[in-house]
Amino acid sequence: MIFESTFKPAWWLNNRHLQTIVPRFYSVKNSFRPFEQEFNLSDGDFLELIWSRSPAYINEQTPIVIVLHGLEGSFDSFYAKRMMNAIHQKGWVGLLMQFRGCGKKQNRLAKTYHSGQTEDVAELVKYVHKKFPNNPKYSVGFSLGGNMLAKYLGEESSHSVLSGGIVISAPLDLSICAHAIGQGFSAVYQKYLVDKLRNKTKDKLALMNERFPIKVTANELDEIKVLTEFDDAVTAPINEFKSAAEYYEKSSANKFLASISTPTLIIHAKDDPFMSEAVIPTKDKLSSSVRFELSKAGGHVGFISGLNPFKPKFWAENRTIEFIQQLQLNKFGSKKS
Numbered sequence: 001m002i003f004e005s006t007f008k009p010a011w012w013l014n015n016r017h018l019q020t021i022v023p024r025f026y027s028v029k030n031s032f033r034p035f036e037q038e039f040n041l042s043d044g045d046f047l048e049l050i051w052s053r054s055p056a057y058i059n060e061q062t063p064i065v066i067v068l069h070g071l072e073g074s075f076d077s078f079y080a081k082r083m084m085n086a087i088h089q090k091g092w093v094g095l096l097m098q099f100r101g102c103g104k105k106q107n108r109l110a111k112t113y114h115s116g117q118t119e120d121v122a123e124l125v126k127y128v129h130k131k132f133p134n135n136p137k138y139s140v141g142f143s144l145g146g147n148m149l150a151k152y153l154g155e156e157s158s159h160s161v162l163s164g165g166i167v168i169s170a171p172l173d174l175s176i177c178a179h180a181i182g183q184g185f186s187a188v189y190q191k192y193l194v195d196k197l198r199n200k201t202k203d204k205l206a207l208m209n210e211r212f213p214i215k216v217t218a219n220e221l222d223e224i225k226v227l228t229e230f231d232d233a234v235t236a237p238i239n240e241f242k243s244a245a246e247y248y249e250k251s252s253a254n255k256f257l258a259s260i261s262t263p264t265l266i267i268h269a270k271d272d273p274f275m276s277e278a279v280i281p282t283k284d285k286l287s288s289s290v291r292f293e294l295s296k297a298g299g300h301v302g303f304i305s306g307l308n309p310f311k312p313k314f315w316a317e318n319r320t321i322e323f324i325q326q327l328q329l330n331k332f333g334s335k336k337s
Contacts, residue, residue, distance in 0.1 A: 001286045005267070005295035007315050010304050016271035017185060019299025026312065028081045032088040038105075041123055045111065048103025049124075050075045052084050052094035055131065063092040063324065064128060065138045068121070068145030070169075070301065072196045074102045079142055079301050079316075086317040092324075093135075097124055099145075101200060110204060110213050114235050115144050115174055116251025118152040125152075129161045136163045136328065140320050142301050143274070146170030146266075147253045153264060154256025164327040165264040166320045169272055169301045172257075174248035177275040178228050186273045189300075190227055197230055198222070214238050254279070260287045265323045267316055269298030293319075 013019050035051040058064070065087045069080045075096055087094035099113035100120070113120065121139075128137060139162055141149030146167040153165050171177035181190045198221050205212050205221075214237045224230050231244035241247040270277055286292055295303075298315075306313035 001288065001290050002283055002292045002294055005293040005298075007267075007269075007293075007295040007298055007303055007319075008305055009297040010306050010309070010312060012309050013302070013304050014297065016269070016273050016297065016299045016302075019269075019271075019297065019302030019304060020189075020273055023302055023304055023314075024078045026078070028078050028085070030081065031085045032094075034075065039124065039127065041120060043109065043111070045100060045107050045109040046105075047100065047120060047124065048098045048105060050084070050094075050096040050098065052088040058093055058132065058135070060132075060134050061136070063136045063138060063328065064132060065092055065094050065140060065324065066121075066124065066128065067094055067096045068139065068141035068149055069096065069098070069102070070143030070145055071193055072102065072200075073142070073145070074098050077142075082314055083140060083142075083317050083320065086314075086321055090321055095128065097121070101204070106203070106207060110208060110211070110238055112235065112238055114239055114247065114251065115147045115171065116151055116247070116253075117239070118148055118155060121148060121152045122156075125161060138162060138164045138166070138324050138327070140166040140168065141170065142168050143170060147172060147174070147251070150253035150260070150264070150266070151251065151256045153262050154253065154259040156262075157259045158261040160262045162262050164324060165260075165262055166323055167253075167264065167266045168303075168316050168320075169268065169274070169298075170253060170266070171275055171279065172252060172254040172281065173275075173279040174252045175245070176278050178231065178244070178248065180276045181274050182226050182228075189274060191225075194224065194227055194230055197234070198224055201234055254281055254285060257281055257285055257290055258287050260289050262289060263327055264290045265319075266290060266292045267295075267298075267303070267319060268292065269295050269300075269303070271297050272300045274300045 035054045037049040084094040147170040303316040
């Protein structure tokens, strides 16, 4: 179920780092008026949701697409906002799930989101399905959110109420990715992410003080420079894993791909600087419901094509819309490669 992607990189972005970095410099304006909702979770915490249309004005049968962002992303992430625009412009409804602590407000609990934290996704999907039982529902996940979505679909298997899933630039093997992002120029991305994670943890530590469930000080957090160290010191213990290694082992989506029953498109580039080619699964690891489209280039959540630098084509968004349209027309499926 592995196919050669139709993606062709723009001539002026033929480098994996350019594909990864440049997309954020193209301004993204909302093509809709965001409707904000605070969604309460069963454990007493909450999520901040962004709808492309008020739920009160969603017609029956209108497709609803749940968008999951990446590590330290939000509605302001260029790829999330661009995808929400594409969904809205198609006449569908976009619903961005901002993970715990990624919205405008500080969360109530110390528990964080992470690559394998599918409980919140499950609660949101259940809520949307109960509220809109007759609307076709899809989901698209970017990077960390893509791993989360693939894991969720594998866990749900034949019980999934989603009609389709799209996974873009997902770190399907977290251990490989956590080490690869520290190599060469990719260490720049690691520093950016670790700085954000460290500062957010320091804010939560200052807010909760003695109620913070793990023993770590602000000074100790300042000493953390790489992602594996942060996951060992914070992500793992705060989410009840024994270590970063156990977190990576239990949360990587690769082991869940064979159990997916929902038609799912995985978009992946061989040159993704956040990982190595070792994360690419073999055909025997994929269920017949998974279509894995692999391109030689594209970077991490890049996939910019086109001939004009001033009017680029955002291929991943277009491919996502195309795939959902195919599912709407019951055209999913083709011969194995």
